[in-house]
Amino acid sequence: MSERQPLSRRDFLKISGGGIFIFFAVGDPMQFLEAQERMGGRELPADWNAFLRIAEDGQVTGFTGKAELGQGANTALAQLAAEELDVPLDSVTMVLGDTDLCPWDMGTFGSRTIKYFGPPFRQAAAEARAVLIQLASEKLGIAADRLATKDGAVFDTSDPRKSVTYGALAMGQTIERHIDPKPAIKPVSEHTIAGRPANRKDARLKATGQAEYAADIKVPGMRYARILRPPAHGAKLRSIDTAAAEAVEGAQVIRDGELIAVLHDSFDQAEAALLRIKAEWDMPEPSTDDETIYDRLVRVAPEGSVIEEKGSLEEGKKLSTAVFEETYRTPYVAHSPIEPHAAVVKIEGDRATVWASTQSPFRVQGAVAEALGFPTEKVRAITPFVGGGFGGKNASGQAVEAARLAKLSGKPVQLAWSRREEFFLDTFQPAAIVKIVSGLDAAKKVVLWDYTVYFGGERTSQPFYDIPHYRILSKGSWGGRGGTGGPHPFAVGAWRAPGSNTNTFARESHIDVMAARSGIDPVEFRMANLKDERMKRVLRTCAARFGWKPSKAPSGRGQGVALVNYLETYVATMAEVEADKITGKVRVKRVVCAQDMGEVINPDGARAQMEGCITMGLGYCLSEEMHFRNGELRDINFDTYEIPQFSWLPKIETILIDNPSLAPQGGGEPPIVNMGAVVANAVFDGTGARLFRLPIIPGRLRDALAAKS
Amino acid sequence: MKEAISFQLNGKPVTLEVDPDRMLLWVLRTELGLTGTKYGCGEGHCGACTVIVEGEAVRSCASPISEVAAKSVLTIEGLEAGGKLHPLQEAFVSHNVMQCGFCTSGMIMTAYGLLKRKPLPTREDIVQGMEDNFCRCGGYMRIIQAIESAAQTMRKGGPR
Numbered sequence: 001m002s003e004r005q006p007l008s009r010r011d012f013l014k015i016s017g018g019g020i021f022i023f024f025a026v027g028d029p030m031q032f033l034e035a036q037e038r039m040g041g042r043e044l045p046a047d048w049n050a051f052l053r054i055a056e057d058g059q060v061t062g063f064t065g066k067a068e069l070g071q072g073a074n075t076a077l078a079q080l081a082a083e084e085l086d087v088p089l090d091s092v093t094m095v096l097g098d099t100d101l102c103p104w105d106m107g108t109f110g111s112r113t114i115k116y117f118g119p120p121f122r123q124a125a126a127e128a129r130a131v132l133i134q135l136a137s138e139k140l141g142i143a144a145d146r147l148a149t150k151d152g153a154v155f156d157t158s159d160p161r162k163s164v165t166y167g168a169l170a171m172g173q174t175i176e177r178h179i180d181p182k183p184a185i186k187p188v189s190e191h192t193i194a195g196r197p198a199n200r201k202d203a204r205l206k207a208t209g210q211a212e213y214a215a216d217i218k219v220p221g222m223r224y225a226r227i228l229r230p231p232a233h234g235a236k237l238r239s240i241d242t243a244a245a246e247a248v249e250g251a252q253v254i255r256d257g258e259l260i261a262v263l264h265d266s267f268d269q270a271e272a273a274l275l276r277i278k279a280e281w282d283m284p285e286p287s288t289d290d291e292t293i294y295d296r297l298v299r300v301a302p303e304g305s306v307i308e309e310k311g312s313l314e315e316g317k318k319l320s321t322a323v324f325e326e327t328y329r330t331p332y333v334a335h336s337p338i339e340p341h342a343a344v345v346k347i348e349g350d351r352a353t354v355w356a357s358t359q360s361p362f363r364v365q366g367a368v369a370e371a372l373g374f375p376t377e378k379v380r381a382i383t384p385f386v387g388g389g390f391g392g393k394n395a396s397g398q399a400v401e402a403a404r405l406a407k408l409s410g411k412p413v414q415l416a417w418s419r420r421e422e423f424f425l426d427t428f429q430p431a432a433i434v435k436i437v438s439g440l441d442a443a444k445k446v447v448l449w450d451y452t453v454y455f456g457g458e459r460t461s462q463p464f465y466d467i468p469h470y471r472i473l474s475k476g477s478w479g480g481r482g483g484t485g486g487p488h489p490f491a492v493g494a495w496r497a498p499g500s501n502t503n504t505f506a507r508e509s510h511i512d513v514m515a516a517r518s519g520i521d522p523v524e525f526r527m528a529n530l531k532d533e534r535m536k537r538v539l540r541t542c543a544a545r546f547g548w549k550p551s552k553a554p555s556g557r558g559q560g561v562a563l564v565n566y567l568e569t570y571v572a573t574m575a576e577v578e579a580d581k582i583t584g585k586v587r588v589k590r591v592v593c594a595q596d597m598g599e600v601i602n603p604d605g606a607r608a609q610m611e612g613c614i615t616m617g618l619g620y621c622l623s624e625e626m627h628f629r630n631g632e633l634r635d636i637n638f639d640t641y642e643i644p645q646f647s648w649l650p651k652i653e654t655i656l657i658d659n660p661s662l663a664p665q666g667g668g669e670p671p672i673v674n675m676g677a678v679v680a681n682a683v684f685d686g687t688g689a690r691l692f693r694l695p696i697i698p699g700r701l702r703d704a705l706a707a708k709s
Numbered sequence: 710m711k712e713a714i715s716f717q718l719n720g721k722p723v724t725l726e727v728d729p730d731r732m733l734l735w736v737l738r739t740e741l742g743l744t745g746t747k748y749g750c751g752e753g754h755c756g757a758c759t760v761i762v763e764g765e766a767v768r769s770c771a772s773p774i775s776e777v778a779a780k781s782v783l784t785i786e787g788l789e790a791g792g793k794l795h796p797l798q799e800a801f802v803s804h805n806v807m808q809c810g811f812c813t814s815g816m817i818m819t820a821y822g823l824l825k826r827k828p829l830p831t832r833e834d835i836v837q838g839m840e841d842n843f844c845r846c847g848g849y850m851r852i853i854q855a856i857e858s859a860a861q862t863m864r865k866g867g868p869r
Contacts, residue, residue, distance in 0.1 A: 070807070206813050209784070213811065218744075265739070340749075416748070608805055608848070612808055616846065645840055645843065647836050649850060
């Protein structure tokens with residue numbers, strides 16, 4: 001609720017009251033740079049791109065362009081800094097997603113925060129510790145190699161009474177250091193903070209209602225906006241009468257081209273006035289709906305490109321004694337974070353400040369600057385707590401809309417989307433199709449894998465099974481605008497583990513198809529076709545905890561398995577379901593999930609992410625599917641768009657594989673990827689009916705059962 | 710059109726001049742500045758806006774302000790007493806329940822209403838009582854554990 005003043009990075013150094021600052025170079029390590037550039041990032045500053053600050057009271061502040069979406073980045077990153085610096089976790093505070101204070105970042109997605117931002121951040125902390133030892137050496141007159149650090153102080157190893165706190169060392173100093181050469185970071189074996197479960201740093205704020213989200217921001221003179229939306233994508237405004245809305249006391253109607261909005265003193269009063277606008281629309285031409293979309297997508301798909309290939313498909317066909325050809329389909333799925341998009345924009349002279357619920361604060365900064373005609377550096381984007389993103393808050397159109405309205409009205413504006421807008425303007429997980437032709441030789445070894453994905457994107461499409469002849473073809477990515485001329489009727493984009501929920505549903509279902517038709521237990525079949533020892537270990541671990549007893553499917557028990565290598569995090573999932581053959585209703589009773597994510601920074605946080613992925617994943621397995629016709633969405637609130645509820649909760653068991661020698665990998669997405677296939681495979685095992693299309697709603701299972709008998 | 714409406718808010722009397730048809734949620738969030746209560750769906754499906762009225766959990770997005778006249782309203786901001794978190798808040802913190810945290814206020818207030826009705830709920834009671842509160846991050850398992858734990862603490866320490 002407080003007023004915040006824009007601040008430049010230089011100003012920040014001047015006014016932050018001294019202390020020790022650590023900057024780290026962007027080429028360091030290369031992975032970070034490459035990952036950002038590969039994603040089309042802007043040109044990176046050459047001198048530094050992030051920093052840590054040790055203040056005169058010994059408090060440590062870390063700055064990152066990432067956002068806290070609920071994944072616990074602020075806690076895990078603080079753990080990394082506390083570990084390297086030898087300070088208690090409580091004395092580290094993270095500042096996230098503030099474009100004036102934090103280093104440029106492409107956005108918070110793809111389970112990348114710890115994997116790519118973690119290493120340079122950790123090195124900054126290691127460097128800070130080295131600087132502190134140097135300073136202590138000068139102050140105490142003791143050689144640096146006799147000094148060590150503990151609990152925020154440097155001490156003499158031969159006489160621990162001789163010590164000096166970090167705060168005392170930072171007193172009166174303004175030191176900027178670059179990391180060159182890189183100091184060594186601590187070996188995992190010496191860790192006492194990283195690798196241990198840590199309570200979330202934001203827990204108390206969130207449990208007391210004090211955590212601020214974008215729609216909680218209020219600045220003096222601020223007005224609340226509601227925008228007129230069309231009834232369908234592609235609908236054109238034919239006529240409009242705003243007189244009744246304008247007559248509402250306190251309401252102001254704003255019109256700028258297609259942007260028609262009402263401002264008032266609260267969300268609900270603005271909404272009430274908006275409802276008084278009489279608008280007539282020309283509806284779009286008939287195009288497609290949630291049943292015909294798949295044929296359309298296959299028809300309009302681009303030629304595509306080969307993602308990966310090995311051997312020759314011809315040779316694979318020759319070696320095959322049995323060939324399996326199937327098509328898998330997944331629908332448009334909404335992100336549905338409980339927090340709808342919101343933004344506040346305040347313009348003062350030639351500067352603007354924007355508070356936005358976003359996964360990409362720097363993208364918001366750029367987009368708002370463009371909308372206002374301001375240079376980028378004149379816009380400060382601040383990211384309050386974000387109430388869930390899942391990929392849906394990469395695009396942050398609400399910030400641009402709020403900026404336009406702030407400019408047009410001359411007042412600070414808060415724009416919060418309604419639940420209908422959250423659905424209507426979503427960038428859905430795209431409807432997608434996967435066609436697989438595979439072959440087994442006489443020894444039941446997979447020798448052919450001809451894989452084509454339409455509009456699912458390539459992620460996790462590459463097989464990790466040992467297959468001599470395969471080709472992965474991808475036609476159309478998972479992202480894109482909707483509407484005229486495009487393949488999709490509305491915008492699509494990244495959805496928690498983009499592309500992977502589709503690709504893994506297809507691959508792991510298809511592996512089971514081959515196992516079942518060969519009369520081989522699905523775990524045994526996978527083991528026989530795997531050479532990757534890391535994957536075998538994850539599968540074995542999962543099977544041991546689950547108590548997997550080999551049997552060919554369908555066994556009637558309702559048990560399934562699925563595997564994935566999601567950007568080098570390995571996951572094995574097993575599930576037990578109860579599928580009612582009369583009603584077609586599926587209930588997931590138990591899920592066991594083993595994950596190898598390399599070094600684990602916050603084991604409890606990692607488990608919470610696994611539990612969350614499993615629970616959220618039940619939705620796209622069992623109910624979530626956007627119904628639409630000709631650009632008109634049929635599901636605009638939670639009454640018809642069903643997301644998982646308490647009663648869906650299975651017994652969940654999570655296992656973190658001990659593999660600290662591998663650098664930390666991502667954990668915000670991987671386990672959700674297996675959910676489609678593990679449930680479909682378990683349903684097949686229980687009923688003998690195979691579902692090639694998600695979600696597995698009762699009618700589809702009943703149809704599949706009827707088709708089988 | 711505006712009327713003076715008085716009620717008890719987190720133990721203190723308030724009176725405001727307000728259109729009686731406006732929903733409690735927006736008056737809390739805007740006029741009263743209590744933003745801990747969240748808008749999630751506006752139609753009473755998701756539970757993010759849950760507050761306690763006269764001891765019972767209600768959806769503030771679908772409760773006209775006129776309906777709370779002369780009644781007592783408790784929001785997430787009013788749960789802490791004397792600088793001490795309510796056992797439910799304590800349990801949500803210690804079980805690392807929160808992810809994005811946007812559903813949390815509604816979860817805690819619904820659980821508060823549940824524990825008023827059933828001080829020692831079974832797991833089945835909790836699932837039923839919480840069923841219509843949604844958490845998109847998928848935190849249901851820990852929420853159930855936290856409510857169970859809070860119920861135990863409240864039994865030992867006496868109800869609040």
